[in-house]
Amino acid sequence: MEKLIKNPVLKESIIYKKMDNGLDVYIMPRPGYQKQFAIYATRYGSNDSSFIPPGKKDPIVVPDGIAHFLEHKLFEEESGNVFESYSKLGAHPNAFTSFKTTAYHFTSTDNFYECLDILIGFVGRPYFTDENVEKEKGIIAQEIKMYEDNPHWRVFFNLLGGLYHQHPVKKDIAGTVESIYQIQKEDLYLCYETFYHPTNMVLFVAGEVEPDKIFKHINEHIKKQKADRRKQEEIKRIYPEEPSSIAKKVVKQKLHVSRPLFALGFKDIDVGYKGERLLDKTIMNEILLDLLVGPSSEVYNLLYEEGLIDDAFGAQFTGEEDYGFAIFSGESPEPEKVADILLEEIEKRKKSPWEEEHFLRIKRKNMGQFIRGFNYLESTGVKFVSMIFKDIHLFDYLERIEKIRYEDILKQLDTMYSSERSCLSLILPQ
Amino acid sequence: MKARDIIKYELGPGINLHVIPDTKFKTVFISYCFHRDLNDDYSYNALLPAVLKRGCEGFENIRKIETHLEQQYGAILSVGVQKKGESQILRFSMDLVNEAYLSENGILAQAFYFMNRIITKPLIENSLFKQEYVEQEAKNLKNRIASLINDKMSYSLERCIQEMCKDEKYSRYVYGSIEDLEELDAGRLFKVYEDTIKNSPLDIFATGDVDPEKIYMLVSNSLDIERNHIKAIPETVIKKVGIEEKEIIEEMDVAQAKLNMGFRTNTHFTEREYYPLLVYSSILGGGPHSKLFINVREKASLAYYAFSRLDKHKGLMIIGSGIEREKYNLAKDIILQQLADMRKGNISKEELIASKKSIITSLRGAKDQQSQLVDYYLSNVVGNSNVTLDELIDEVDKVTIDQVIDISERIKLDTVYLLSPRKGGGSYGKAN
Known part of the structure; x- marks a missing residue:
């Protein structure tokens, strides 16, 4: 089955095909681009550390940070290192692990189809030995330490630790130095077999490419696959029961920084769905945050003129099926005061909202930003994949934003932004 | 283009x-x-x-x-x-x-x-x-x-x-x-x-x-602008003689030590020697194909990142890596060994090709991003160069191993800088 999805506003289209082994492939032809970008991703991230493998009965708990560890180790092959194969072709490979996704990608300007073969090949061919697993621990320990020194990263994860009691989203994606030292090759194989099945994965390609040739190359790989890799039963992911309350009101940490960093977070408890409804909720919150504290808002200008924030201040919403949060973050000499003013502003707006003209203007702004995003193949690919894993098609955005009504936004303000479900995370100078 | x-x-x-x-x-x-x-x-x-x-x-x-x-x-x-x-x-x-x-x-x-x-x-x-x-x-x-x-x-x-x-x-x-x-x-x-x-x-x-x-x-x-006498901007001074290597260690409450090494390349990007220099830096630390990545990260497991990058206007090359403090001397030795190897001619054909291709991918990719395109041509104005992206790609493609070895003679270590965790651990804190 092959499907052409067109977007007349963007003047772009995407070709979709489900391959025989269950893999979903999306291709976005972009004539004129020098680069080709391919991203091969699995619905598996740092949140998935407890699960029941398909066909098994008992739940398993693996060490924290294993999805990220696995991402590092897949680059190792019996015949050498994947980087080497890409280097010969001049492509730039990389990978990332997030809460819900592990993705492998490359950018090429030549030899695209050979690079694609490498990508599909190595992701499908784990090679873990005691020795190569052990060797990686030192490297990842340094990666973890690099993040320990990053105050922006710390203020974010400390906030999640304050918002959540149990949910694994509160844990660092890479795990801890202690947890990664527990990882053995058997754990990696188990996670690999569970989560790296074609039916659990997506491939997205953008650039000046030929779709038929891509499908042909993928089919060659499928032919080589073992029969038992063609079908998979359901993976049961186990997430602990998360109360609707927050775990901590304030979280503080001292680091060597020039002045305080803050993140004020709100926990979303209206969760449990994906697709269009999740997209609508995300759009509503994005517009809402702009109305509340965007650079044209009253409160932004007040805080800026008082010297309480600078242009590093911003707000963003994250919406997933099983969790969600909004975060206001920045640097400030008086972060508690900023948090108080923001909370006051939210309450004030619940009673006396904005002019509707402001809402319409923010809509235009968001539409423009969305169109701008298509300048960049890499970020388009990353965004596409993370959305498709939530059953959202990126192209639907413009149609959905048109339909969002001002009343819906105000309802969202009432339900989502409650000081009871807010937490303030602070990084303070030593 | x-x-x-x-x-x-x-x-x-x-x-x-x-x-x-x-x-x-x-x-x-x-x-x-x-x-x-x-x-x-x-x-x-x-x-x-x-x-x-x-x-x-x-x-x-x-x-x-x-x-x-x-x-x-x-x-x-x-x-x-x-x-x-x-x-x-x-x-x-x-x-x-x-x-x-x-x-x-x-x-x-x-x-x-x-x-x-x-x-x-x-x-x-x-x-x-x-x-x-x-x-x-x-x-x-x-x-x-x-x-x-x-x-x-x-x-x-x-x-x-x-x-x-x-x-x-x-x-x-x-x-x-x-x-x-x-x-x-x-x-x-x-x-x-x-x-x-x-x-x-x-x-x-x-x-x-x-x-x-x-x-x-x-x-x-x-554009409503009144112009007077246009001032030429003085050229950047890039060559420096009589360099004495120095080492600076600064302590701070951090978890990871950051090692940086600054080199003088004595080469401006308008000189023809800039082309082999670009390739040199890529072989040394320009990505997963490079000597630093392979030797500091993959072989010795000392770091998550280890790179070298050029400042084409000032003629500098900077190496950076995040390591354990105790591994400072070891990391520095391994890095300097890579430079010494290159001077001796220890550069494979594969390394040369991978590096050239990697640079070319980046240069071609710059045409896909407006900010990078502007940055490239703005740099040309600043440095008084007329070399287009396509011409630069052609020049990089022509670089030989001998030219890379030759350019290595120009590269001189100037400053080693280490940002180090305090001795004995210090008061690095956790969230509460």
């Missing part, structure tokens, strides 16, 4: 317009770039764009500016300052969605008139900039300078360069100095502004799906 694909117009004394048309982009990116010497005025240069961004005639505050931009489908106005060699570039840029994707006309034309206002119609009180804006932006800039410490990787890199170029103006931080801003002289700031507008070379870039003639008309009709 061929050379003819960048179209240049002379608009007036020291004003050049460069248009790079490309149908694939969804936005039009416009950038006004004033060239300044990295002299004693550098803190003033850095402050200027921030003050101008606060308001102008017709758009007197952030709120009015941002309201206007939102109305224009989220056009983005960004201002800032860049260091390119021993010059500072004051930049005023706008990124707007191309009208072809909107049911509205006039957005492009308005953008040029808007930019002109921001640059040439500031808010004036008693023949000076509005005092409140100057004071607030000076404070913001001081905070920004101080916040360099928050990013340990950038901090250690900057500190390495500062120590290395101690007696050169290149040691000046792009955002200025806190001391200058403490004693800010509002009269001097306004003089710096007038000097910029009247006497500094100005390059304007526009790229996107645009008609160059139309852009030319829009810029020349909108």
Whole structure:
């Protein structure tokens, strides 16, 4: 089955095909681009550390940070290192692990189809030995330490630790130095077999490419696959029961920084769905945050003129099926005061909202930003994949934003932004 | 893109317009770039764009500016300052969605008139900039300078360069100095502004799906600027004799040590030797194919990252890596061994090819990103080079191993800088 999805506003289209082994492939032809970008991703991230493998009965708990560890180790092959194969072709490979996704990608300007073969090949061919697993621990320990020194990263994860009691989203994606030292090759194989099945994965390609040739190359790989890799039963992911309350009101940490960093977070408890409804909720919150504290808002200008924030201040919403949060973050000499003013502003707006003209203007702004995003193949690919894993098609955005009504936004303000479900995370100078 | 694909117009004394048309982009990116010497005025240069961004005639505050931009489908106005060699570039840029994707006309034309206002119609009180804006932006800039410490990787890199170029103006931080801003002289700031507008070379870039003639008309009709005597910017000094290697160790409450090593390449990017130098740096530390990645990370497991990068304007090469403090000497030895190996000619054909291809992928990729395209051609203006991206790609492709070995003789270690955790662990804290 092959499907052409067109977007007349963007003047772009995407070709979709489900391959025989269950893999979903999306291709976005972009004539004129020098680069080709391919991203091969699995619905598996740092949140998935407890699960029941398909066909098994008992739940398993693996060490924290294993999805990220696995991402590092897949680059190792019996015949050498994947980087080497890409280097010969001049492509730039990389990978990332997030809460819900592990993705492998490359950018090429030549030899695209050979690079694609490498990508599909190595992701499908784990090679873990005691020795190569052990060797990686030192490297990842340094990666973890690099993040320990990053105050922006710390203020974010400390906030999640304050918002959540149990949910694994509160844990660092890479795990801890202690947890990664527990990882053995058997754990990696188990996670690999569970989560790296074609039916659990997506491939997205953008650039000046030929779709038929891509499908042909993928089919060659499928032919080589073992029969038992063609079908998979359901993976049961186990997430602990998360109360609707927050775990901590304030979280503080001292680091060597020039002045305080803050993140004020709100926990979303209206969760449990994906697709269009999740997209609508995300759009509503994005517009809402702009109305509340965007650079044209009253409160932004007040805080800026008082010297309480600078242009590093911003707000963003994250919406997933099983969790969600909004975060206001920045640097400030008086972060508690900023948090108080923001909370006051939210309450004030619940009673006396904005002019509707402001809402319409923010809509235009968001539409423009969305169109701008298509300048960049890499970020388009990353965004596409993370959305498709939530059953959202990126192209639907413009149609959905048109339909969002001002009343819906105000309802969202009432339900989502409650000081009871807010937490303030602070990084303070030593 | 061929050379003819960048179209240049002379608009007036020291004003050049460069248009790079490309149908694939969804936005039009416009950038006004004033060239300044990295002299004693550098803190003033850095402050200027921030003050101008606060308001102008017709758009007197952030709120009015941002309201206007939102109305224009989220056009983005960004201002800032860049260091390119021993010059500072004051930049005023706008990124707007191309009208072809909107049911509205006039957005492009308005953008040029808007930019002109921001640059040439500031808010004036008693023949000076509005005092409140100057004071607030000076404070913001001081905070920004101080916040360099928050990013340990950038901090250690900057500190390495500062120590290395101690007696050169290149040691000046792009955002200025806190001391200058403490004693800010509002009269001097306004003089710096007038000097910029009247006497500094100005390059304007526009790229996107645009008609160059139309852009030319829009810029020349909108730009209301009085020019006087155009000042040439002094060339960046890149060669330095009598270098003595030095080692600086600074302690801080951090989890990871950051090692930076600064080298003099004694090569400017307009010299032909720059091509093998590019390849040299890529073989050494330009990605997963490089000697540093393979030997420091993959073989010794000492680091997550280890890279080398060139500063093409100043002729520097900087190596950076995040390591354990106890592994400092080992890491340094392994790194220096890689350089020694290259000098001895220990470079494989595979390394050469991988490096050349990797550079070419990046250079071709630059054509897919408007900001990178502009940055490349702006650098050409600064360094007085005419080499197009395609010509550079051809030159890189021709580099031989012998040329890379030859260039290694020019590369001299100057400064080793280590940002280190305090001995005995220190008080590195956890969240509570």
